[in-house]
Amino acid sequence: MYRVVKAPAKINLTLDVLRKRSDGYHDVEMIMTTIDLADRIHLTLIDENKIIVEVTEGQVPSNKQNLAYQAAQLLKDQFSITSGVKIFIEKVIPVSAGLAGGSTDAAAVLRGLNDMWDLQLSLKELAQIGLQIGSDVPFCVYGGTAIARGRGEDLTFLPSPPPCWVILAKTPRGVSTKDIYEGLDLNNMRSPDTEGMISAIEKKDFQGICRRLENVMEPTTFLLAPDVEYIKESLVRFGAEGTVMSGSGPTVFSLTMSKAKADRLYNGLKGFMDRVFVVRLIGGRQE
Ligand SMILES: C[C@](O)(CO)[C@H](O)COP(=O)(O)OP(=O)(O)OC[C@H]1O[C@@H](n2ccc(N)nc2=O)[C@H](O)[C@@H]1O
Ligand SMILES: Nc1ncnc2c1ncn2[C@@H]1O[C@H](COP(=O)(O)OP(=O)(O)OP(=O)(O)O)[C@@H](O)[C@H]1O
Numbered sequence: 001m002y003r004v005v006k007a008p009a010k011i012n013l014t015l016d017v018l019r020k021r022s023d024g025y026h027d028v029e030m031i032m033t034t035i036d037l038a039d040r041i042h043l044t045l046i047d048e049n050k051i052i053v054e055v056t057e058g059q060v061p062s063n064k065q066n067l068a069y070q071a072a073q074l075l076k077d078q079f080s081i082t083s084g085v086k087i088f089i090e091k092v093i094p095v096s097a098g099l100a101g102g103s104t105d106a107a108a109v110l111r112g113l114n115d116m117w118d119l120q121l122s123l124k125e126l127a128q129i130g131l132q133i134g135s136d137v138p139f140c141v142y143g144g145t146a147i148a149r150g151r152g153e154d155l156t157f158l159p160s161p162p163p164c165w166v167i168l169a170k171t172p173r174g175v176s177t178k179d180i181y182e183g184l185d186l187n188n189m190r191s192p193d194t195e196g197m198i199s200a201i202e203k204k205d206f207q208g209i210c211r212r213l214e215n216v217m218e219p220t221t222f223l224l225a226p227d228v229e230y231i232k233e234s235l236v237r238f239g240a241e242g243t244v245m246s247g248s249g250p251t252v253f254s255l256t257m258s259k260a261k262a263d264r265l266y267n268g269l270k271g272f273m274d275r276v277f278v279v280r281l282i283g284g285r286q287e
Helices: 067-078 101-116 123-130 137-142 177-183 194-202 206-211 218-224 226-237 259-270
Strands: 002-020 026-046 051-055 084-090 145-150 154-157 165-170 242-245 252-256 275-280
Touching: 002 101, 002 137, 002 194, 026 101, 026 165, 026 194, 026 275, 051 067, 067 084, 067 101, 067 123, 084 101, 101 123, 101 137, 123 137, 137 145, 137 154, 145 194, 165 226, 165 259, 177 218, 194 206, 206 242, 206 252, 218 226, 218 242, 226 242, 226 252, 226 259, 252 259, 259 275
Parallel strands: 051 084
Antiparallel strands: 002 026, 026 084, 026 145, 145 154, 165 252, 165 275, 242 252
C-alpha cells in the first residue's frame, strides 16, 4: 500500500514566552497558522519489520534522529506492528527555519500510518503521541489556526485569518530552538497583544492582524544572527504591511492581500538571497 501525505509548515502570528518550567521547557502563548509551503511524505508499507527513511535534503538525518522515523517507531511500539514502512521525504520546507519542518513531517506520518495501519486513533490521540516527539507536533497534527499554550500542546482553535499571501525569507544559517529559548531575557520582554490578535482574526480584520504580528524571540535571534534583523528591516523598507520572525527564526515573513505587492517583495529580496517563497496562508484544519 502506498500514500502521499502533505506536511504543511506553520508560522507564528504572535509568540510570547511566559515562564521557565521545572521540566526545562517554557510555558508559551502563541498563535500559529498553517501555510501552503509543504513537504510531501511518501509512505509505502513493507513486509519487513523495519523503518526506512530517505530524504531529498542532505543535511536532514535519515536515521532515528529523523522526527518522521520517531513518529513511525512510536506507533509501531504502541500497537505492536510487526511489519514496516518506507518513508520518502520530499523536503520543500527549509530546515531549522522556525517553520516546524521536522514536526510537520512527524505529524504527517502519524496521520498517514493511522490510516494505513487502520489504528482508528482520533486527532487528539495522535497529538498526544506527537508531543513525545516535539512541542510543535500536536499543532501540526491538526493544522489550521490556533492559540497554543503550555509547552505548545494546549490548543484552542480559531477561525482562519482572511486569505492572503505570505512572503517568507530565510537567511542561509539555521538557528537552534534550544539556544534561542536559553538566550531569552525573561524579565525584560514586551508581550504581544495576543487578545487583540485573537479579536482581529475573529473579525477578519487584516490590517489589525498585520499591526499585531509580534514575537518575543526576535531580539535574541537578531543578536545571534544580525542578518535576520536586516531581512526584517528590508521587508519593512519595501513597504510590507506587517512583518515578523516565525518561531525561533531565522525565517521572517510578511503578509499582504495584494499579489502585485507579494511579487514586488519577492523580487526585492531575491536580489540578495536565495531562499524566498511566496505562498498562500491556509489557516483551515486538516480533514
Ligand atoms: C519556537 C517554536 O517553534 C514556536 O512554535 C516552538 O516552541 C519550538 O517547538 P519544537 O521545535 O517542537 O521544540 P522541541 O523539539 O519540543 O524542543 C526543543 C528545545 O526547545 C526548548 N523549548 C521548546 C518548547 C518549549 N515550550 N519550551 C522550550 O524551552 C527546549 O530547550 C527544548 O529542548
Ligand atoms: N523530517 C525532518 N525534517 C527536517 N529536519 C529534521 C527532520 N527530522 C529531524 N530533523 C532535525 O531537526 C532539526 C530542526 O529542524 P526543523 O526544520 O524541524 O526546525 P524548525 O523549523 O526550526 O522547527 P521548529 O519551528 O519546530 O522549532 C534539524 O537539526 C534537523 O536535522
